[in-house]
Amino acid sequence: MTFYFIEPLLYLSAMGLGLGAFIGEINGTSYVQFIAPGIIASSAMWAAASESTYGSFVKMHYQKIYHAMVAAPLSIEEVVAGEILYAAFKAVIYGSIILLVITAFGLVASPWALLTPLVLVLAGFVFALLGMIWTGLVPNIDTFSFFFTLVVTPMFLFSGVFFPIDNLPGFVQIAAWFLPLFHVVVLLRSLVFGEIGLYLLTHVGILILTIVILFPFPQRLMRKRLGI
């Protein structure tokens, strides 16, 4: 559990302070201040993704808890929705704790940052859904490493957490719009720095749309998986 805590803080200190000593300001802020909102976003992502993959797979496949629940007056759709809710909840909690930590270090510029948990709810659902879809598909627990290597880590690296993507080639910038983490990072950075504008609603809208589109898939996959 505490692993979720420590890793974001390690990134913050190693990259923020270590690397930051060599990097000048980015867009008028220090490097550690620049990456802090991204670290919040990614801690939410890792929390939701881990819980909805490893956490859920162990319950479903090894402990067969889903079977026990569906033998009771619950449908598999309800069980899956519950699992997603829990993973999203974890994302909100962990992200908010990181927010508190970076506030304590004086890295938060604006009271708009108080809206962070709301953004984390959206982030939590998106990553919980992505993870749960994978859980509905994988034959065994080893294949989760593909999810983390091919989906989560690239998002972590290329969504603007550690560097602005403005200077990358055009097609990369366009591709970023397809990465949910990119939108979360934009939103959180804007809130933390207090740079608010109506354009942010586009990012909110994209996240909501993603959630709506993805939502039925884990339920369908899990129903098929359990043979019901």
Place this chain on the structure above:
Amino acid sequence: MKEPIVMAKNLRKSYGDLQAVKGIDFKIYQGECFGILGPNGAGKTTTVAMLYCFLPVTKGHLEVLGMDVTNSPRQIKMKLGVVPQENNLDLELTVLENLIIYASYFDIKKRTAEKKALELLAFFNLMEKKDINVEQLSGGMKRRLALARGLINSPEMLILDEPTTGLDPEARHIIWQHLRLLKQQGLTIVLTTHYLEEASQLCDYLFIIDQGEIIERGSPRELVEKHIGRYVLELELPAEKHQCLLEELDSNVKGYKLLGNTLYLYLNSEGQYAATKLQQYPYISYQLLRPANLEDVFLKLTGKGLLGGE
């Protein structure tokens, strides 16, 4: 005339081309202990999974507690208790927590759930373990907890899928005792098993299913008397001697079955005569006179032992 609480008509379950249950009919009455017997892969688990509304029915009609399983699964599940084949307890919780969380799936208030949970733990002799993590329990204790969990909602019917598979004899007998007590309290019990002794000891009525079809049904005693008799003589002797032995014993033997090298003779009531006569018979390497049982019925009807699938 009592109304059945379970009624199956032409019940079918297919997975694509594979037919797991091929159009079976049966009725279960309130208060009885009903057995579903058969080798592994026969369709026992599939049948009960349809009963407790886990698997959808492919074709045919299945009514449980007066409700159709296709239309009212949730209402049916509210009144059923289920103990699946694998212990799917929540390993992260304690014994008591498992019961209380499970009760919440039935909309049972926490206080009621806690009271019922403690009653059940006392009944199953798990009180001392109530705050212990489930992971630390033995196999027998986990199964008793699964049984307790199946009763948390005070069901009208309890369904158990192979309740004692994988347990040592002592644990098995303890479960049987608990089930007998529950039956005395009026609970309707449906259980699947491939242990003939379990079916003989517990079930009032049963059917034998093989490859998705019901091949016989009746009370354990009826089936044994009808197909076998009261005593069986098991013999091992060279194949070429079988015919002349059978001719010699003639009317003393009601029927027989050959399985591998062992000859199973179904004796008539004068069968003791046959047994003593055989003492003079040469070439017999192994001989056992014992009461007839359900396994003999199964061997006769299907030509393989109940444990043949393992």
